[in-house]
Amino acid sequence: MVSDIARTKAIIFDLDDTLYDCSGTLVVRGRRRVAKTMAKLIGCSEEEAFQLQNEVEEKNGTKCNVYEHIVAMYDLHPSYCKKLLDEYIFIEISDISLFPGVTDTLIQLKRQEYKLFLVTSGERQVQKHKIDMLGLGNNYFDKILIVERNGGKKKRDYFEDIMQHCQLKSEEIICVGDKIDDEIAAGKMLGMITVMYEHGRHYKSFLQKREFQIKPDYTIKNITDILKLLNKEESDVK
Template identity: 30%
Template sequence: MNQNKAIIFDLDQTLLDRTTSLIKFLTWQVNFFQLVPAYDREKFIQRFLELDDNGKVWKDRVYENLIHEFSIQHHSKEILLASYINDFNKFSCCFEHVKNIIIQLKQQGYLIGLISNGRTPFQEHNFYALGLTEFFSSTIVSEAVGLRKPDPAIFLLSCQQLGVHPKDCIFVGDNELADIQGAKSVGMKTIFFHPNPAISSAIADQNLHDFKNFIEALKGLD
């Protein structure tokens, strides 16, 4: 058993396959609101992804640009943003093998936590939609606590909620600065996740490209 040991995950592009979820949502939204002609739908989705910049740009600015670029006159950015906030979670999906790994870790006695940089309650709704909440002992969204990764304080807050020391924690994330450097700064071990095998981290303790190999990566930390 691994009592008093914890594994803490990032959400977007770590547990949540945000890119796939976003494309599914946008495919629905562009059809539901009839935003552009059929021949422009793929272009609209691609431009959203470019403007979104992996979630770094808030969606009011994204929609404002898209409305201008595609000359959308029948829906305001406020209407489309409200749809994004309320409907995105309906399309939230995990990376393959995530749920099986979370169940396996819980069975092995690990405490499991989440730290997400993002807005509340938007991120909580996306997380709840994955059906994993029962396995998590701590869930932290940055806006709710007034802290953001890589601030060491948010990692220490997670440790406090889980009742563990940082040295007994492993952090799993996809952002080298926010996740990997932030976690290492408080003494956690780290696993860098990216679905593209060509993208790895030189500073993480382990690299992971498919959750089916998670246990192997975990053993590599010993």
């Protein structure tokens, strides 16, 4: 049973594909860059190498390490797993912008005295650069937390830290994100209200296998729907 949304005191936001389009910008850019190296390694065109990355992820899921699979498929030296992954991750962070309505929504939520948190996963320096480029470090959030890719803590651990340090109950928190097997799963396990943003490759993967997965409490098409959800207005929230 979904908790009474009127009790909400805090909102946790994911970053990639929740507040800006990561799948259509940095993911494509990273894979295009890797395709240049991969084409030479396996003897194909750059376009074929680009499509191969997409196909491997589609077959094995968004949590798989695409490059481990490709290295194994073509019997490449194991060192290429890290080399290709690093090429994909450490790209130029530019030409990214927030989804429409994000800034205004955050400002309105702050005015309504909700506690706001940004919890994102990845390489610390890369995620911090994204946050700076998007202008999200300007006091919109009470706290920004980066879950390091190879660290020992998971998003659920950070969610529990937020609850403990801010004296919040799980049913007083809304968790917003695009990944059913990451922040949405963590929020559900802790008893938070979960809201899935309908965008990007993780959401596409969810649609393909939704009968086998947990379900978010709500889904939204625009970040502004958070305000409508909280104010019980008519919206695209389901």
